[in-house]
Structures are given as C-alpha cells and as structure tokens.
Amino acid sequence: MKVLGVSVLAGVVFTGAMLTAQTPQQPAPASANPLSDQIKTYFTRVKGYLTKSIEMVPADKWKWQPTPDVRTFARTFGHISDDNNGACWQLGGLTAAPARLDTPDSMDSKVHSMTREEVTKIYLDSFALCDKAFEQVNDQNAATPPVAGGRGTRLGSLAYNWAHINEHYGNLVTYFRLNSIVPPSSAGRGGF
Amino acid sequence: MRRALALILGVTAVACSQPAPPPAPPPPPPSTAIVSSLRTGYEMVKGYVTQAAEQIPEAKYSYQPTKDVRTIGQLIGHISDANYLICGYSSGQAGPGTSAEKSMTKKADLQKALADSFAFCDKAHAAMTNDAVGGQDVTMTVINNMKTTRAGAFAFNSAHDMEHYGNLVTYMRMNKMVPPSSAPAPPK
Numbered sequence: 001m002k003v004l005g006v007s008v009l010a011g012v013v014f015t016g017a018m019l020t021a022q023t024p025q026q027p028a029p030a031s032a033n034p035l036s037d038q039i040k041t042y043f044t045r046v047k048g049y050l051t052k053s054i055e056m057v058p059a060d061k062w063k064w065q066p067t068p069d070v071r072t073f074a075r076t077f078g079h080i081s082d083d084n085n086g087a088c089w090q091l092g093g094l095t096a097a098p099a100r101l102d103t104p105d106s107m108d109s110k111v112h113s114m115t116r117e118e119v120t121k122i123y124l125d126s127f128a129l130c131d132k133a134f135e136q137v138n139d140q141n142a143a144t145p146p147v148a149g150g151r152g153t154r155l156g157s158l159a160y161n162w163a164h165i166n167e168h169y170g171n172l173v174t175y176f177r178l179n180s181i182v183p184p185s186s187a188g189r190g191g192f
Numbered sequence: 193m194r195r196a197l198a199l200i201l202g203v204t205a206v207a208c209s210q211p212a213p214p215p216a217p218p219p220p221p222p223s224t225a226i227v228s229s230l231r232t233g234y235e236m237v238k239g240y241v242t243q244a245a246e247q248i249p250e251a252k253y254s255y256q257p258t259k260d261v262r263t264i265g266q267l268i269g270h271i272s273d274a275n276y277l278i279c280g281y282s283s284g285q286a287g288p289g290t291s292a293e294k295s296m297t298k299k300a301d302l303q304k305a306l307a308d309s310f311a312f313c314d315k316a317h318a319a320m321t322n323d324a325v326g327g328q329d330v331t332m333t334v335i336n337n338m339k340t341t342r343a344g345a346f347a348f349n350s351a352h353d354m355e356h357y358g359n360l361v362t363y364m365r366m367n368k369m370v371p372p373s374s375a376p377a378p379p380k
Contacts, residue, residue, distance in 0.1 A: 034341050034344075035226070035341050035343050035344070038340050038341050038343070038344035039343075039344060039347055042344070042347070042348060042351065046351075066257070066362060066365070066366055067365050067366045069365045069368075070361075070362060070365045142226060143223060143225040143226050151229075151232075152225075152228070152229035152232060153225050153226055153228075153229040155226050155229065155230070155343070156226065156228075156229020156230055156232065156233070157229070159229075159230055159233060159347040159350070159351070160229075160232075160233045162347070162351050163233050163237070163347070163350050163351040163354040164354065166351045166352075166354045166355040166358070167354040167355060167357055167358035167361070168358055169355060169358065170354070170355040170356055170357065170358020170359045170361075170362075171358045171359075171361060171362050173261075173355075173358075173359060174257060174261060174358075174359050174362040174363070175362070177257070177258050177260045177261045178257055178258050180258075180260075
C-alpha cells in the first residue's frame with residue numbers, strides 16, 4: 001500500500017481496457033451518494049488487503065510477533081475484529097455491542113486460546129457487520145450522528161474506522177516484510 | 193355610508209397600529225459537521241506522527257527493520273510529500289511538489305518538512321464546509337487519476353498517514369520505544 005493500492009487500480013484499468021475493446025465506452029453514471037460511496041470504496045479496498053492478509057500468514061507464524069511489546073499476527077487480527085465491531089455496531093445500531101476478542105492485552109489474550117478458523121470467522125463476520133452498517137450511510141444522513149450514539153457524524157465514523165484498520169494494516173505490512181512475505185497491497189508490483 | 197366609512201377608517205387605524213413583522217432571521221451558517229468529524233481523525237494522526245518524529249532519536253532515522261521497507265526518515269519524508277499532494281487535491285490548491293523522502297535524511301530537516309506539510313493541510317481544510325466537500329470533482333492525477341470528492345481526498349490523506357503511522361509503531365517498538373498512541377495520558 002506504499003502509494004495506495006496501485007496494483008488493484010492497475011487491475012481495474014486493465015479490465016476496463018479489455019471491456020473497451022468489446023463494447024462502446026459509456027461514461028460512468030454519477031453516484032447519487034458521492035461522499036459516502038467514495039469512503040466505502042476505500043474501506044472495501046483495505047478490507048480486501050486485510051482479508052487476504054489473514055489467509056497469507058503461514059501456520060507456523062500465527063503467533064509470531066516482531067518483539068514482545070507488540071501484538072502477534074493472531075492478536076492483530078483479533079484487534080481489527082474488535083475495531084470493526086466497536087465502530088460498526090454503533091454506526092448501524094444493528095446489533096448489541098459484540099464481545100471483545102483481543103482481551104486481555106497480553107499473550108493470555110482470548111485469541112490465543114482459539115483456533116485460527118474460529119478467529120478467522122469472527123474477523124470476517126466483523127467486516128460483514130461493517131458492510132451492513134455502511135449500507136445504511138448515504139449522503140442524506142452522512143452529517144447525522146451514528147445510530148447507536150457516539151461522537152461525530154456517520155461519515156466521520158465510517159472514515160475513522162477505515163483509517164484505524166489502515167493503521168493496523170500498516171503494522172501487518174512490516175510483519176510480512178520481516179518474514180520475507182510481500183504484502184497484498186504490493187503484490188503484482190514487482191514485490192516492492 | 194358615514195357609518196361604513198368610519199368603520200373602514202377604524203379597521204385601518206387598528207391595522208396600522210400593529211407592530212411590523214420581525215425581519216427574517218439570517219440564514220444559518222453553512223454546516224461543517226462532516227468536515228469537523230473528518231478533522232478529528234486528521235488531528236489525531238497529525239499529533240501521533242509529529243510526536244513520533246520528535247521522539248525518535250536522530251541516530252534511528254536511518255533504521256529499517258528489513259531492507260525491503262522504508263527507513264524511519266523515508267517514512268517521515270513520504271508522509272510529508274503525500275500530505276502536500278493529497279491535501280492539494282482536497283483543497284484545489286496544488287502543493288509545492290516536494291520529495292523529502294528522496295532528498296532528506298536529517299531529523300531536523302524532516303521534522304520541518306513534516307510540520308510544513310501539516311500546516312499546508314491545516315490551511316487547505318480551514319475554510320471547508322459541507323457544501324464544498326461533495327460532488328466527484330477531484331481527480332487525484334498522481335494516484336491513477338482516481339476521481340473522488342474533496343471529503344474523500346481529505347479522509348484518504350488521514351487514512352494514508354495512519355497506515356504509515358502503523359509502520360512507525362512497529363519500528364518504534366522494535367527499538368524499545370513506546371509510540372505516542374500508547375503513551376500514558378499526562379497527569380491532570
């Protein structure tokens with residue numbers, strides 16, 4: 001993600017070029033919700049990187065950490081689940097607050113007593129909860145507070161969650177590189 | 193007839209004695225709720241990155257945990273360059289097109305570049321209102337001609353800074369430093 005998802009965009013451009021050869025080019029219809037749709041698009045991109053990331057961690061690295069003072073791979077995914085759940089239940093008001101996963105803040109974290117499959121399911125479910133909450137945000141209600149309370153606006157809450165999980169994707173990029181693994185956002189760009 | 197005339201004059205006099213209707217209230221100021229909520233996230237990451245740049249000693253600016261990633265100095269330079277670029281898109285006022293990442297290695301130079309780039313972003317967003325952030329009216333030419341709203345570009349900058357702050361957090365921890373976001377709150 002060094003300069004922002006170039007590989008994904010390159011894929012979109014390439015696919016677009018293929019379609020152009022077959023059909024007359026039509027201008028993209030203007031979005032009815034340009035503000036909220038744009039932030040959702042960005043969130044969807046980092047969701048893709050993070051979904052790929054949990055698949056890419058080798059089995060023997062699941063509890064790896066670069067230094068004892070930071071989360072393991074497993075705990076980072078648990079923490080991202082907590083971030084998503086914390087922000088998105090409040091944004092959409094669709095569920096009660098889900099239980100935290102990465103607690104306590106130590107190697108005794110609940111995450112470490114669960115299987116990788118269990119953690120992965122909760123992680124993917126947290127993104128699904130956000131998708132549902134984000135579907136309810138449009139440009140008409142973007143400036144109103146989150147449904148279940150909280151500070152700021154719905155659009156701000158959406159943007160904050162995106163930025164927060166981006167921070168933890170930034171942690172993971174370094175973890176991957178320390179293990180000689182090319183992170184998803186850099187794949188397809190010559191590995192750098 | 194006289195009676196009717198008197199009646200009309202009486203009614204007119206009563207009507208004329210009614211107070212004039214109050215002037216229409218001024219229109220409310222443009223809402224800044226969306227911009228304010230986006231600014232909250234921006235201010236947070238600006239504080240974290242600025243403090244991290246201050247906290248990391250000069251000798252560690254050339255540190256990189258592995259050869260495939262940026263050094264600390266390059267990360268600070270990259271954030272500075274991106275601030276100018278992306279805040280230029282969100283404000284419509286192009287930045288100076290710096291390349292601090294490639295040209296600077298000294299802590300003082302990079303800290304100044306970082307502070308100047310955040311000042312540019314502060315100014316870019318200072319007068320923004322909700323009315324000014326909508327519409328797909330921004331093309332981020334250096335970022336694959338991505339079309340976005342001004343609010344989208346503003347939020348994009350904060351998220352980009354957060355990603356690289358996430359890099360810095362791990363670098364700092366590997367050097368036994370507590371990153372600003374984990375530091376205990378100052379005593380009240």
